[in-house]
Amino acid sequence: MMGPPITELTDRARDVFRIVVESYLDTGAPVGSRTISKVSALNLSPASIRNVMQDLEELGLLAAPHTSAGRMPTDMGLRLFVDGMMQAHEPSLEERSAIEREAGQGGPVDAAIAGTTAALSGLSACAGLVLVPKREPVLRQMGFVPLAQDKALAVLVGTDGTVENRVIDLPPGLPPGALEQAANYLSAMLAGQTLSEARARLSAEIARERAELDAAGRALVERGLAVWSEDGDQRPVLIVRGQARLVDSAAAEDLERVRQLLDELEGKQEIARLLDSARQGDAARIFIGSENKLFALSGSSVIAKPVRALDGRVVGVVGVIGPTRLNYARVVPMVDFTAATLARLLA
Structure with missing residues (x-):
């Protein structure tokens, strides 16, 4: 267009x-x-x-x-x-302080991210969005449950008590007892480590021929760790805060548009894809209304900015979603400032 x-x-x-x-x-x-x-x-x-x-x-x-x-x-x-034509207005001292206060409140990083996103929502009168990599669980225990001759269920228990399951393909020619041996090895040797740390340690153990596993057991352990690591890389976490701010006095005259937008926010996977497309480049990206099929019906705009660590890595994307008539000149610099604040938090 x-x-x-x-x-x-x-x-x-x-x-x-x-x-x-x-x-x-x-x-x-x-x-x-x-x-x-x-x-x-x-x-x-x-x-x-x-x-x-x-x-x-x-x-x-x-x-x-x-x-x-x-x-x-x-x-x-x-x-x-x-x-x-737009002339941007930098965030005020009070606005910057509100965002920095939430990012620096201490405690779990996830809580600080959520608080910072909520602050951005309140200041912009939009819904705040942040897309961050899924945090790797720390292993407490991992097991395998046979499902068929060539498949098993990999069960991961994290130190925070979370339990997740994935189906994996078994290596051919797996001897009896290999599943139990691999599970015991993982629980004994790799507990207390993240998935990436566990994979690195396993590789080092195998390279030094110190891993107490035969070839089939090593292949099974590697597959079990790989499916979890790949899954974590491919499933970023989307945090949405402040949906209620989308229902303002003007929106009351167009309730169908608001309903459509709230439905779109429920489909977090599509929103996550849109934010992920803003990872390239340094400047904030602005998606206005029908420019994006996702918001063609609700008439909404998204402002998104990549969050970069000091070494240049993109460690997340932050933004807002609101009606197309939002105050771009004020909100774009606010998103820029929030991205810089989160970069220090996520680095």
């Missing part, structure tokens, strides 16, 4: 367009020519302003929701405004 470059608009068209967009983002209501003539210093008559607005509508930048209503920006118009 491409609109005309901002340089192709006349000075008069740019001025009228800016006023319409900023007024709409502030109030959520269509803007009429008479309103513009009263509140601006354009020195244009309502008739002249209507002509300019008509030209902008023909370019696909403005739309009239009703015949007698004023104009409001289209998704294409919002994109043009965000990319070519």
Whole structure:
């Protein structure tokens, strides 16, 4: 969805367009020519302003929701405004302090991440989103339960009491007792370590020929650890905070849109994919309304920024989701600041 470059608009068209967009983002209501003539210093008559607005509508930048209503920006118009006209406003000292306070409160990292996301939600009046890698469980016990000749259930028990199961393929020619031997080895030698630490230790033990396992047992242990590690890498955790903020006084007039958006937030896998697409690059990415199929019906926008550690690794993605009329100039820098704050927390 491409609109005309901002340089192709006349000075008069740019001025009228800016006023319409900023007024709409502030109030959520269509803007009429008479309103513009009263509140601006354009020195244009309502008739002249209507002509300019008509030209902008023909370019696909403005739309009239009703015949007698004023104009409001289209998704294409919002994109043009965000990319070519928006003047960002840095977060205030109070806003920065609120975000940093949640990130530095101590205690479990997950709680600090959730608190920081909630602070971003409250300050932006949107739902806060953060996508972080799934944290590796620390092993307490691991076992194998035979299911068929070529399959078994790998059971992992974490030190936090969590229990998860995965089906794995068994190596061919597995001798009797191999499952029990592998389970005993894992529980005795690798307890108290994360999956990546366990895999590294196992590799070192095998390299030094100190692993008390035969070839079949080693293959079984490696497969059991591999399925858990790969699964953790491929399942990032999405934290959503502040959904209730999406139901404001303006949203009450469009309850179907809000319902659709809340349904979309329930489908966390799709939201996670969208955030994951923002991992590339350094700047925040802005997805406006129908630019993304996921939010075409709800008319929502997402602002997302990768969280980078000091060494450049992307360790997460943070952002917000709200109506397309959110205050981009204020919220984009706020997301930038939150990403920088979380980078120190997750590094």
